[in-house]
Amino acid sequence: MFDIDLWREIFQSINKNRTRSLLxxxxxTFAILLFTILFGLANGLNNTFSEAFVxxxxxxxxxxxxxTSKAYKGLQAGRRIQLKNQDFSFIEKDFDTxxxxxxxxxxxxxxxxxxxxKNNYSLIAVNPDNQYVEKSKVNSGRYVNQLDIExxxxxxxxGKLVEQEMFSRVSALGKNINLSGISYKVVGxxxxxxxxxxxxxxxxxxxxxxxxxxxxxxxxxxDLTYNPNFDFNQAIDFGLDLEKKLKNRFxxxxxxxxxxxxxxxxxxNKGINQMTSVLGILILVIGMGTLIAGVVGxxxxxxxxVKERTKEIxxxxxxxxxxxSIISIILxxxxxxxxxxxxxxxxxxxGILEWASPILKTYFxxxxxxxxxxxxxATLTLIGAGTLAGYLPAQKASKIKPIVALxxx
Amino acid sequence: xxxxITDTSNYQKPMLEINQLHKSYAIGDSSLHVLKGIDLxxxxxxxxxxxxxxxxxxxxxxNIIGMLxxxxxxxxxxxxxxxxxxTEKKAAIYxxxxxxxxxxxxxxxxxxxxxxxxxxxxxxxxxxxxERQEKARFHLQKVGLLDWQTxxxxxLSGGQKQxxxxxxxxxxxxxxxxxxxxxGALDTTTSSDIMAFLQxxxxxxxxxxxxxxxxxxxxxxxxIIRLRDGIIMEDKTVTQVRAESHV
Numbered sequence: 009m010f011d012i013d014l015w016r017e018i019f020q021s022i023n024k025n026r027t028r029s030l031l032x033x034x035x036x037t038f039a040i041l042l043f044t045i046l047f048g049l050a051n052g053l054n055n056t057f058s059e060a061f062v063x064x065x066x067x068x069x070x071x072x073x074x075x076t077s078k079a080y081k082g083l084q085a086g087r088r089i090q091l092k093n094q095d096f097s098f099i100e101k102d103f104d105t106x107x108x109x110x111x112x113x114x115x116x117x118x119x120x121x122x123x124x125x126k127n128n129y130s131l132i133a134v135n136p137d138n139q140y141v142e143k144s145k146v147n148s149g150r151y152v153n154q155l156d157i158e159x160x161x162x163x164x165x166x167g168k169l170v171e172q173e174m175f176s177r178v179s180a181l182g183k184n185i186n187l188s189g190i191s192y193k194v195v196g197x198x199x200x201x202x203x204x205x206x207x208x209x210x211x212x213x214x215x216x217x218x219x220x221x222x223x224x225x226x227x228x229x230x231d232l233t234y235n236p237n238f239d240f241n242q243a244i245d246f247g248l249d250l251e252k253k254l255k256n257r258f259x260x261x262x263x264x265x266x267x268x269x270x271x272x273x274x275x276x277n278k279g280i281n282q283m284t285s286v287l288g289i290l291i292l293v294i295g296m297g298t299l300i301a302g303v304v305g306x307x308x309x310x311x312x313x314v315k316e317r318t319k320e321i322x323x324x325x326x327x328x329x330x331x332x333s334i335i336s337i338i339l340x341x342x343x344x345x346x347x348x349x350x351x352x353x354x355x356x357x358x359g360i361l362e363w364a365s366p367i368l369k370t371y372f373x374x375x376x377x378x379x380x381x382x383x384x385x386a387t388l389t390l391i392g393a394g395t396l397a398g399y400l401p402a403q404k405a406s407k408i409k410p411i412v413a414l415x416x417x
Numbered sequence: 418x419x420x421x422i423t424d425t426s427n428y429q430k431p432m433l434e435i436n437q438l439h440k441s442y443a444i445g446d447s448s449l450h451v452l453k454g455i456d457l458x459x460x461x462x463x464x465x466x467x468x469x470x471x472x473x474x475x476x477x478x479x480n481i482i483g484m485l486x487x488x489x490x491x492x493x494x495x496x497x498x499x500x501x502x503x504t505e506k507k508a509a510i511y512x513x514x515x516x517x518x519x520x521x522x523x524x525x526x527x528x529x530x531x532x533x534x535x536x537x538x539x540x541x542x543x544x545x546x547x548e549r550q551e552k553a554r555f556h557l558q559k560v561g562l563l564d565w566q567t568x569x570x571x572x573l574s575g576g577q578k579q580x581x582x583x584x585x586x587x588x589x590x591x592x593x594x595x596x597x598x599x600x601g602a603l604d605t606t607t608s609s610d611i612m613a614f615l616q617x618x619x620x621x622x623x624x625x626x627x628x629x630x631x632x633x634x635x636x637x638x639x640x641i642i643r644l645r646d647g648i649i650m651e652d653k654t655v656t657q658v659r660a661e662s663h664v
Binding site: 012013016017020021024025319320322323324325326327328329330331332333406407409410411 | 480483485486487505506509510512513514518524525526528529533537538540541542546585589
């Protein structure tokens with residue numbers, strides 16, 4: 009119910025007691041301002057981190073090979089280690105529960121041509137699981153499937169940018185594209201969050217590439233994702249175990265760093281995760297700290313305001329004010345001031361962050377913003393605290409015998 | 418104990434009826450017995466002075482009558498309504514409807530101008546803004562301060578403040594006017610003005626209770642009740658001395 013007289017009373021009270029109103033408003037504005045700025049800075053730091061490590065699949069493990077650097081079991085150093093299909097099967101079988109998706113890859117660089125257009129792209133031959141390892145999104149058509157692998161079909165799945173560059177504005181689906189002299193049918197177009205380079209890739213079935221480009225069963229790389237239910241330590245153990253078993257399989261010295269390289273995202277993630285969780289705790293402490301300071305400030309002011317208005321309350325009661333009207337006039341006034349002041353704090357904080365954003369970029373703080381909902385909930389917390397802090401003394405004041413209040417000079 | 422007979426024909430119902438009123442205040446561990454059984458009946462249209470030295474309980478009595486304070490025991494009937502075990506809300510309604518207060522220290526709200534102060538009890542009566550201001554202006558005119566309606570209390574003299582307070586007390590058209598040392602903070606001339614005005618109100622039929630310790634103020638009433646140590650020592654009707662108005 010809108011009671012215009014009540015609001016008139018409140019606005020008069022705010023207007024005629026400017027110092028008091030400004031004082032309590034300033035506390036809230038300042039608390040929200042600090043909250044916004046500190047939270048924004050911490051968020052900016054967080055953004056810098058996640059921007060740096062966003063690309064790859066978070067639970068990926070990548071197996072690459074090189075030459076041995078140490079002689080072992082009578083074998084010379086400098087021996088080239090080559091992954092083959094059977095190694096893929098070995099990992100698939102031996103680490104069945106530990107792996108989620110597993111993809112083998114062969115890399116080639118080719119020149120693609122369609123009609124009069126020509127361009128260089130990297131060609132990667134894969135099996136169907138690769139879609140999930142890379143987290144590629146098929147926009148149209150389909151990905152490489154098991155039938156392609158079995159029949160060694162001459163099909164390709166091209167990145168969004170390949171389609172744009174080679175096919176202009178026409179859909180590439182069903183068209184034949186020439187890759188270094190051999191014609192392939194485009195069966196799908198995909199997009200990837202990893203950036204432009206990831207969308208300039210052409211995928212084809214692994215078996216097709218193995219037959220056409222070498223007639224062997226060689227693999228350049230095996231990518232897999234570990235069981236997503238693993239925690240960091242389990243995932244790291246799995247990576248170490250995989251490396252050990254592969255070294256054993258290829259007769260590589262256990263301390264040979266070059267022959268088999270198992271790159272485990274879990275290691276990197278653990279570091280990032282620790283960093284971000286420390287940052288998270290920091291943010292939380294900062295946020296809570298400023299909020300608590302704000303709450304204490306507004307509580308003090310509310311108690312002071314009620315104390316200051318005791319006599320007025322007594323007069324109003326003697327003139328027939330009900331306890332309810334006393335409480336509502338005090339509370340609505342404080343809520344109004346807190347809300348307005350909180351909004352100013354939000355505006356000011358957001359403004360300062362926006363203004364300082366380009367300068368802060370130099371200090372590894374990217375896009376230092378705070379979500380509106382967070383600041384609004386912070387403001388609501390302050391309003392709630394102010395209400396609670398005001399309610400108790402207001403209620404007490406409303407119960408004071410008018411005669412006691414009137415004597416209060 | 419006073420026997421109260423309801424006789425609708427000729428008998429004028431008392432405005433105020435008090436029987437065996439007791440009140441104690443706790444002071445530390447001991448308690449101070451301030452009112453020790455007060456019996457009092459005030460008829461409509463009376464102008465009563467309650468006198469006594471400080472500590473005699475006169476202000477306490479007025480506060481209980483004004484529902485600003487509660488009695489420990491005893492009966493209090495105001496205009497046929499028994500005032501007992503009042504909730505805060507009920508007390509607020511009764512204060513607003515039945516009573517008008519005039520205080521020694523005026524008790525005007527300092528950030529409201531004269532008109533707004535007078536209109537405040539009407540706000541608590543739930544009147545519309547227009548109506549409130551109209552009534553408030555009427556009462557301000559009655560106390561001769563219509564020209565001062567937009568002035569804040571800090572811009573008024575003591576006498577003017579008290580007249581604003583009287584206008585405020587009259588605004589809700591109460592059955593009973595309660596004045597606690599209304600001239601206590603005023604000089605003799607101004608005191609005389611205020612008393613003249615109260616007498617005029619009484620002439621118009623208002624029932625007025627004045628707490629005072631000044632004999633000459635009491636003499637301007639029609640009845641004087643003297644309190645000492647919490648009991649009524651003397652209750653006499655006097656010939657009213659008319660106050661000289663200087664306005």
